[in-house]
Amino acid sequence: MSTQDNIARFHYTTEQKIRAWYTCGGDIDPSTLTFDRSWPHISPKLHDIYVERARYLDSLAEHGVLVDGSMYENFFVEVYIRYYQARGAGGGSCGVQGEEAMPLTTFDALLGERIGRRMNIDVNSLETQDSDEDNTDTHPTSTEEIASHLYGIQPQSESTMNPILSRLETAVAKGIQTLNNLQAFLTNSKPEIENTSDVSDWLSEITKIKQYAAPPKVIIGIIGSTGAGKSSLINAIIDEENLLGTNCMHASTVAATEIAYNYRSGKKYRAEVEFVSRGEWKRELRALVGDLKECKGDEGSLGDRGLGGNSEAAVAIEKIRAVYPVLSVTEIKELDVEGLLRKDGVCDVLGQTIVVESDDPKAFARDLAVYIDSKGKCSKTATNDTGKGKAPMQTILDNHPATKTTIMTAYWPLVRVVRIYTRACALSTGATLVDLPGIFDSNAARVAAAEEYMKKCSAHWFVAPINRAVDDKVAQGLLGQNMRVQLLMDGAVNDLTFICTKTDDVSVSEVPESLLKRESVSPDLGEGLEDIGVLEEWLVGAKSEILDIAERLEELGVCSEGGGSQGSSPGKHKKSISVSVQRPALDNTCEMQSNSGLVSDLVLEDDTRTLNDRRKGLTSLYGALSTERYTKETLEHENQVLQTNLIHEYIQARNTYSKKELKHDFARGIHAFHSRSRHVPSSTQDPSYCHALEQDLSVFCVSTCAYQKLQGRLRREAPVSGFSALEQTEIPQLQAHCITVTEQAREASALRFLFHLRRVLDSIRLWATVEDGARVVSQGKKVEIEARYYIAEESFKREVERTCEGLMQGICDILTLNVIRNFGDASILASKKCDETVKDWSDLNYNTYKAVCCRQGVFRFHNWNQELANLVIEPLLCDWINAFENEMPLEVDWFTQLMKTHLQAFHTHAISAAEIILSDEIKNELKEIWKVQYKVMKRDVVHTVNRARRKQRGINREFAVGVEEYLHPAYLKCAYENGSGMFHRMREHIRTQSTGIELFQHSTDRVKSELIKLLDKIEHDLISITTRLMEQTTRDYTTCIITPLVQQLTSSSQSQARIKREAADVAREAETELGLDELLNNVNTTAATTGTSHGRGPWEGDGRDGQRERHALETIKEEDESE
Template sequence: MDAPAVGSADLMKLDWLQKLASETSPSKLESGTEAGLQILENIKSALVDAKDVAEIARYLKTIHDIQSQASTQRTVVGVVGSTGAGKSSVINAVLDEECIVPTNCMRACTAVITEIQYNDSEDPSQKYRTEIHFISKEEWIKELRILFDDLRNGAHQPGHDHMGNDTEAGVAYSKIRSVYPDLTRDEIFNFHTPHGLAEQPSVRGLLGSVKVLTAPLAKDFSSLLGKYVDSKEKSRGRKKESEVMEFWPLIKVVKIFTRSPALASGLVLVDLPGTQDSNAARSAMAARYIEQCTGFVTVICSKTDDITATEALKSLPEDEQAHQLYEQQQALEAKLVKTQEEHGPVRQEIDDCTKLIEEYQKEIDAIESALSIEDNEPEILFSSPESLKRKPRAAALKARKRSKTSFDSDDSESEDSEDDYEAPEARQESISKADAQLHLRNVKSKKKTLLDRKEKLNRTAKPLHKEIKALKCQVKDLSSRVINECIKYRNGYSRPAIQQQFADGIRELDQDNAAQRDADSFDPDHEERDYAAVASALSVFCVSARAYQKLSGRLEKDSHTPFKGFRGIEDSGIPALQRHALSITQSVRAANCRKFLNDLSHLFVTLMMQVVVEEKPLKLADKEKEQELKFIERAVNELRKDIGLSILRACQAWRDLIRVHITNKFSLAMRLAVDDVTTTVDSWAQPKVDGGLPAQTYRATCVRDGVFKGAAGPHDFNKELSEPLEKRLAQGWERVFSTHFPQRLDALGEELSRKLKKFQVKMEQHPIMKQSLWYDFVARQILPFEELFKETKYLKALANIGQKEASRLIKPAIYEAMKSAYEHCGQESGMGCFKRIKEYMDAHVGSVRTTMFKTATTNAKARLDKMVEEVAQEIEKDTDRIIGLVEEDYKSLVVDRDIFKALTAARESLHDILFTADKQFRRIY
């Protein structure tokens, strides 16, 4: 079939593409993006032979730029929680993997930061891939110096088990031996230095390197990875034969790549052991990951399967269905016991009959065997089986008699005596064949009597057995339903309770800030915000990773473990969490796709106009063309100026907003914080009973630049010193960047969209332009750009990054001011060292407390100013791009640039591609 004539009206239609560009459905948008990417590849193929032509090269670059927009954007979600809370198990379940992230019910298994993201490789041998990033040599030497210091200080504590697992010295020794399992404590001190240990062949090649592991199967991958990230228990003596070097102390981060559907949209999960890690490099890395995390707050309550009905029912109201189900369960259990008691004697007598029948059969077989021998002897030698030398057990006979009384409905056989069940006496002698025949008939008769009796007993037992089986199933089902109701009640109670606790915490923070801001006018009954909305906005998920894995057919080694209370996979809570994880990326994905489709639409129009160039230009004389181009330039310049003024006014409004709510509060907040830090430092020096720090903990914290996680818990001097300032700025900061700033961005987007619409109306009123066949098509192109101005999510994300970085500049400024004090105090030792440490720290803080807060606020203000500039520049960049495209479209109606004049093959190929393009998008609907 011949292609339609060049320039036909059908070629101009992009209705389905433009409809897609305003979609909200992530699935449709992503399908449209995939279709668009394929069309772009076809266009590139059509143009590749003419890539040396300047105009064609420009189009190819434009195509490349549009394609790059379709790349998946990372959305980082950190998973934090206490040791043993089940973080790794939950992550595995969300990923639909049994054990991608190593887990262990006996100890903390993931001792390193673990980042999990989507694996783009389609190579089956690399289905699972990991990059293990090791710390640098300098970082390991610094860590070893700290560990050596802990060992030395532990040795100076007489009368104390300084090498115990709960002491700094014990932890330090265990960590060193994890990497160097051959070393004893004495060998470490007498023969090694931190620098020397870092040069050991076993670690020298690892430090600063990245090790890549791949595997086609999850179980093989987990085994490979576990060798690096698993932390094992250590003994305090010399190395055992089974102990080998561990790698986790040397690892900064582990990056796992897997083709999990949950990650395909750009979601990145990070399993964070904690930001108070004693390894400085890993602690800093954890802090950086937290900075990358999105603003979503989500609470996950794991291990919902950890529940017992007996305990749970005590907490449930009496009218809850669980109590009714439990009563039904107890009634059925009582009935089951009674039925089993009835069934027991019958079953026992059946078993006894079976044994006697087997014994008589042996007797029959022996006699028949002897009689089968063909000879002329009048007698046979007959020997009774050994098992028939005694009578049946008295207990069995008594049970039989009891069962007759209880269950026989026919008394015709109830007159049988015990002799009927008596086995023949064992003997070994010659008897006549005639007597043998008589004896055989007698034994067969007794066997027949037992078979009849057994058949009758089976008829009695069968309904009882069936009833027992049915009762057991009913009891099991009720037991599961009781647990299910208990879990549902606990989950239903926990979710709103956690949400309310969260809202109450926000309320307390607001009230505290309000009281600090103006104590005289503070009203505790005044609600600063809608706290019910704050509570409902918090996502809370109650999940059981183990139940989900089991119900999904995994955890085969745990086949003996019952999972009562989960009627289906949905009850485990994991599917809902998976859907939530996907939804986190939806807004980012949707905005990205819409931008891609809008730019794609513009490219198509531009190329269409070049393909049908003979119908495109207005039929104007050169002077008229010049006048029209000047008109377009004036209109565009007015648009640029108008939009520029809007951006300028918006930037000033943002700066005013930040000044009023944040930077104007710096002076008062600093004065109050200066007083508070003196109290904070004094609290460190108090006796332990009054909440102070032990001497060793105080010094160990200084050695580690103010951050230490010891047996007594985590300590962060820098955080404690910065909190008085951060706390007083928190309310205004949060209000600006959670409410006011996003609203102002939306308002600016609406304003710019209106200005572009105004430009379009102006062009519509120009009579010459509308004479072009292509005018309506070009005019329609402005509509997606109007919507693009309203798309402010990426601007909000940019502003959010900037304000986060600004808020996090306070603590580093405190650290810089305190660094010399930490170094000095960390080097103190010997008699009176603790007194000297406290005195020096008190004096140092007194001398720097004002300047460090001044530096912190100055740095924060500079970053906020830079953030405003970054947002403004991003808006200007986008508006310049959009206005440039609009200008090019309108000028193309006037200027004849037939770039395909000498490229007939490329023109024909493009014609076919563009003519069918919109049909590709129609299929999505």
């Protein structure tokens, strides 16, 4: 498009084609829309509209505002589609050329929104897109569908799946079908097969293998303070406008909320709301009523204005009145807990799980808000007006009288957890987002639910607004002492992600001063700031000049109407107009020619001038006015573009600065924590360790509002400036990160399934390949072969059992030497520091101290149990991490290498024993069999040990549980204290109970007991794995060596031979179709390694047998190179 006419022609044909599409309601053949040939014949008025539009776009293109090249067409197709989509169908004759075109002001507004300008769009019909009505039209409706239908433009795919994982998961999907076919074949053929025990084993294996195909659930915990924007963030990630309620005035969610993919057919949105049990609510009520009774005062002083919003009594009143809204404070105090439990059918929901389903996101969010919004109430009058059926809670309420209590009851204090299922692309690979507002809750049941999720989290996302993320040291603040210890014990420091929200929260006035403090800002912006000021001054002069021209134009009009016989003096006619305000010349961004010469001096000559001359002057002056107005509009647009670009660059600069500071702050916080401890490995003091922490930490700076606006949502919200593309909001990157987090678990799961599938197929093919009585040997030779084979088999089993026992002894030694043996010294150290910790609690005010005691040591941000547990954890921290993250994986590597040696030795001895009866084909098959068996076994063992390492997350929390158990009598005494001097007595109860080493011995004994249970579980799983390995391996070798010897004098029936041929064909075709040989041989071998998640924390070789560990590592390296 080299000329303005070509540009105008393109916009005419594009807009008219889309206008015709909507005029006809989508019922039109695109091939009939031939507006390109109509361009030379359109009316001058319509032609001028598009030429003016082309000239306007030319002015924008000069300053690099618009896209170029192949993206140009796609860009404007979306602009026109959006405009006519908002207007809807109708308004013209289908397929007939009209004289309608989008006004330039509207075009400018829509274009400005597409390139990220802050403008007020005066297109009233745009609000119609926010309608609740369902659109049942079968024609294309979305921008992408219409663009594809009319122009063949396909939406760009942003696949985040790596190619290897894609192939693996495709093979898993096909493998499930293969197993189903194989299962049906074996079931139908079983009556005709002579040796049915093998068939039964295969059928049992197939059933078990199919369970491995289930997608792994990867839990991502989202943590942040109230108002950080967690709910808005989740809505953006799952591409919903308001599925989780958001509110800037109060916490929008109060219970742990799990959001996962909805794999079920049926309704698109589904939620399960789980309520606390009767016992849990009883305990909570007892604590709440206790808080209320501790606060003295009458009804008025205990009202909302008489208490601090965060005081214990205020929280108690809010929760109790939410469930029992009719009761006054006095009535609440007078009633006992049992009396409250009997009130108005509240117990009917306790312990239940209610399901909410809908295809309408707004209706679903409205019904769900009753349970998760801290201001949500369940009203009987608001549920069935639409005739769409009753809400789940309504059914319960209908069983009770329609009293004021039931009408206004809020159920959020009774909810333990909410599980939401939706079909969001970001969750389709198994990621499960969990909003954890209950970590610092006063409700014990919700705290327990949040803690349970924390133990299972594969990743932790910390959320904070960007304007507080750096200044408030959020990386250190969110990772407080308890959180740091917990993450280190869990081995989860490498799984953190920081998310800075509200990056669009910026005003133009703060940009210049702030930009001066950033090093990464473009030097052109300083000139841009000056340009904006100069342009604004020039525009004031331009407006005054336009008024002068308009006044003169009106005067000339009067003159022309009077035919030169005005009653005014000649001096008045000789009034001249000159352009006194000249636009300054600007560099690059705003250069235009000065307007000082646009309007020449117009002097009215004497009354003898003809009317035609005056008309000619009038036309010239009118053209000057139009040019001046167009120039003014262009300059205003340039000003807005400059401001937009400036805000965008400021946002990007602040994002870059925030990411750098957060990474540095995080690494500095972890390093400072290690520096204060005397029990950490020397590797953590290495500068490279801190550098690795800093570099590998994922940080995102996101704008959920800008993302939603660019996606066409939040239409009633003000436009967001500074964002012209989705990627600038960083939400697409975060969605991709959400998928990436699941890749490691998905790859391990897929490989485990495929290796098991490969082993079953090989086993069946081997059975089908062996020919009965193929080679006849003498009786003596037969006995010799059998004897040598059984000797090899017994030796193999003996070595496997001994190696398994060695692994268990090794793991037991690791835990004993690194952890259990140090419990005594750690308890002594902890007891010496305990007094100081308990003394610090005495500084709390009475109400908070009493609230903590009534809740067994945990209330809001206070967790006394964890604080005391940290005293004994800190001396154990280094050795605990070393045991589970370093030495245990090394022990497993040693074990798997020995098992490989045993398998290889058994294969060699078995082949040697039966050399004369085995064909080369069978030998090669057996060689592949033992290699696959080894890889299957290795992944099963790795899976077992990794599961044990995850299990230790729950075990290390038993330190705090042991503390709580030991302090329970003291907590109980404090809860029942009353009267004068009670605060002193409460503190004395806690001090007395927590003094001495017994507290920490009780805590460590509980952990020791759990570690022993873990060892028993590992041993049980390892015995199961090795037993299965021995049975399956010897079965296959027996099939090839012993079975033919036993059946020398007999031959299989025709049906048996047919079944074997069919089985071999099924197995061979399945392996060929899936490409298992190539896929599994070329897959990255690191999927089965068991080191730390990011390879940090180098193994120091200080285990119980450093030489053996180094040998194991060298063997692994050699194996990887040879294979």
